[in-house]
Amino acid sequence: MSQKHPYRSLHVPNDAPFKLKPSPGKGWGAFATRRIEQGAMILKEKPLFVLRKPHQEITEADIRAAFDRLGPSEKRQFLLLRDNGSSPFSNMERLCAENSFTLSTNSPGHGLFLLHSRFNHSCVPNSKVPTTGDEVIVSYATRDIDADEEITFCYNTDFECRTRHERHQALRFTCDCKACLTGTPFQQVSDMRRRLLRGLQYLTVGVDLDGRRQDSTLIIDSKLKKAAQDSSIPLSSRLFYYLLTMCLLAEEGLLDDFMVERYKPAIETAVALFRTESNVVIVRHVMAQKSWLGKCGMATRL
Numbered sequence: 648m649s650q651k652h653p654y655r656s657l658h659v660p661n662d663a664p665f666k667l668k669p670s671p672g673k674g675w676g677a678f679a680t681r682r683i684e685q686g687a688m689i690l691k692e693k694p695l696f697v698l699r700k701p702h703q704e705i706t707e708a709d710i711r712a713a714f715d716r717l718g719p720s721e722k723r724q725f726l727l728l729r730d731n732g733s734s735p736f737s738n739m740e741r742l743c744a745e746n747s748f749t750l751s752t753n754s755p756g757h758g759l760f761l762l763h764s765r766f767n768h769s770c771v772p773n774s775k776v777p778t779t780g781d782e783v784i785v786s787y788a789t790r791d792i793d794a795d796e797e798i799t800f801c802y803n804t805d806f807e808c809r810t811r812h813e814r815h816q817a818l819r820f821t822c823d824c825k826a827c828l829t830g831t832p833f834q835q836v837s838d839m840r841r842r843l844l845r846g847l848q849y850l851t852v853g854v855d856l857d858g859r860r861q862d863s864t865l866i867i868d869s870k871l872k873k874a875a876q877d878s879s880i881p882l883s884s885r886l887f888y889y890l891l892t893m894c895l896l897a898e899e900g901l902l903d904d905f906m907v908e909r910y911k912p913a914i915e916t917a918v919a920l921f922r923t924e925s926n927v928v929i930v931r932h933v934m935a936q937k938s939w940l941g942k943c944g945m946a947t948r949l
């Protein structure tokens with residue numbers, strides 16, 4: 648049956664390192680056709696169309712109007728889309744929600760991407776679309792991907808700080824990646840690591856994931872919570888929190904090059920703020936350790 652499947656007619660570039668095929672339990676997915684090295688570009692894609700409205704305001708009529716403006720070949724490609732690879736979509740809004748990316752351009756925008764939307768989700772993915780600030784989106788391998796391995800990315804940007812239960816509530820489907828498969832030692836530790844990551848982010852940024860101060864039990868110690876909110880966490884603790892964050896992300900399989908780039912400025916700023924000669928020597932010694940675990944361990948000892 649899958650030989651006649653509409654996705655067989657989706658235009659995948661000849662040089663793309665993947666093909667589309669059924670992914671058991673997940674509809675269809677994208678699978679590597681050759682080994683893809685960490686850091687390599689996987690796909691650069693233009694949207695079929697962009698809707699310049701906040702998500703909640705997009706209507707069936709907006710999508711129909713965008714469809715009507717497409718050329719004949721683009722219309723044919725659009726009409727190939729299936730709800731998780733099976734039946735036609737019951738309405739255009741759902742079709743759009745399942746196949747679009749929020750663009751982080753100046754004005755609100757959602758782009759409909761035919762191929763990137765074929766990639767399934769994983770909470771421990773092997774690829775990333777690092778920015779959607781441009782209308783053209785690009786995915787990269789965040790680790791080496793073997794031929795025939797499924798290519799996945801994480802659908803949400805704050806999942807490294809969310810437990811399995813929270814992630815599944817947001818996704819509205821049950822992911823079975825190694826951070827989600829229950830009863831495994833990795834999964835149990837994964838939830839603890841992600842909860843810790845959320846706490847560490849609160850301690851370093853002073854707000855929770857939604858950008859607000861929180862009054863629940865994320866940080867129980869009221870003095871510590873106040874210090875985080877007032878940005879008065881001592882410099883040595885702040886640096887340690889960053890190093891611990893990097894260790895936890897590495898253990899969780901999420902410390903890709905983009906993540907390192909994200910934390911690098913904050914870590915470098917913290918390092919540069921140590922002034923007394925003895926502290927400078929200690930920090931230099933800590934940062935000279937090769938791995939994040941090594942840096943973290945040395946920081947604890949010193």
Ligand SMILES: C[S@@+](CC[C@H](N)C(=O)[O-])C[C@H]1O[C@@H](n2cnc3c(N)ncnc32)[C@H](O)[C@@H]1O
Pocket residue numbers: 672673674675676729730731732733745746764765766767768769820821822823824
């Ligand atoms: C953007 S589509 C991905 C491509 C889709 N599988 C297809 O065949 O067209 C997103 C949908 O794929 C399914 N999906 C994606 N990742 C999944 C996962 N890790 N586990 C189960 N289903 C998944 C869900 O139904 C989700 O709503």
